[in-house]
Amino acid sequence: MRIAIVSTCALPVPPVAYGGTELVIAELAKTLTRFGHDVTVFATGDSQPCAELRWCFSSPVWPPDDTAELLHASRAWASIVGEHPPFDVVHLHQAPAVAFTAIHLLPTVLTMHHGRVANLAKYYAAFPNVSYVAISRRQADLVPELDVRHVVHHGIDVDAYCAGDGRGGWLAFVGRFAPEKGVHVAIEASLASGVPLRLGGEPHEPNQDYFEREVRPRLARAGDLVHWKGEVKLPAKLAILGGAKATLFPIQWEEPFGLAMIESMLVGTPVIAFARGAVPEIIDDGVTGFVVRDLNEMIQKIRCVGAIDRDRCRRHARQRWASARMAREYERVYEQTIRAHHAKGRSGAQVHDGGGA
DSSP states (O other): EEEEEEOOSSSEEESSSSSSHHHHHHHHHHHHHHHHHEEEEEOOOOOOOSEEEEEEEOOOSSSSOOOHHHHHHHHHHHHTTTTTOOOOEEEEGGGGGGGGGTTTTTTTEEEEEEEEHHHHHHHHHTTTTTTEEEEHHHHTTTTSSSEEEEOOOOOGGGGGGGOOOOTEEEEEEOOOOOTTTTTTHHHHHHHHEEEEEEEEOOOGGHHHHHIIIIHHHHHHHHHGGGOOSOOOHHHHHHHHHTTTEEEEESSSSOOOOOHHHHHHHHHHHEEEESSOOHHHOOBBBBTTEESSSHHHHHHHHHGGGGGOOHHHHHHHHHSSSBBHHHHHHHHHHHHHHHHHHHHHHTTTOOOOOOOOO
């Protein structure tokens, strides 16, 4: 197949450090190319996907900017519809590009990388001929007004994650310092259990007040018990995760996935996570970690996490979270979307019913 993948213009593909969506896009493009497909990625000019690259902006527009994303999407579509021979399917990973399906009648898939946003769900529903993909069953359940036709869990390059021995003995937290991620809860768990904690991440501008109010005072109170490493690239992230006895994932929202969990499992470090969002779908309780209800239960599981076999955890994760599995599932999504598109064309049905939000 000839596949067009439209990323964001906020970060390169793959990202240098932070950037879950862009990491998944990089893995998908690389694996689809390895499977023999002709893949073109629309991203930023400094991206390095294992596929053909086209761009509107030579470097990332950060923080994310709605106008820039709209311009990026419009330029991508202009390139896509001018292609000869045409692309077989267009795979979108940002919302503004969906509106162009009202005038560009190509088989189109959108993967939703965000939590529930009521206005976005309404907007997506105006374009019913797009095949919407959720990244977890929980994410799909939270948008009942939308016809979500597929659920595809993320996958990554499992061979990029070497086994860690956990001998550092610390707890790990890797992610944005945002209230929904619960880094303040991770610090509380470290303080209550007396187990050292290593943090990888930083607050983005919208979360600076949260950081000053909830995180910085706790860091001061924890002293040497908690080590903050700042935003980390992959080697530093692997060092934090691989040396940890457990990774904490105390989310405060309905997180649609959570790549940090599978990255931890892939080095053999079990995850202790709150039972929200996709967590129950990702953690196999007692095998790759523990699903807990609150801080007290998290502290209890920290004390008994040594009962989990790290080798078994890693083997299980490698079986579940490989990019090859993800790419095969998307192949099926593409094939079904293409068939449905052509069936509507043969029947004389309108391919698109809506034009905007």
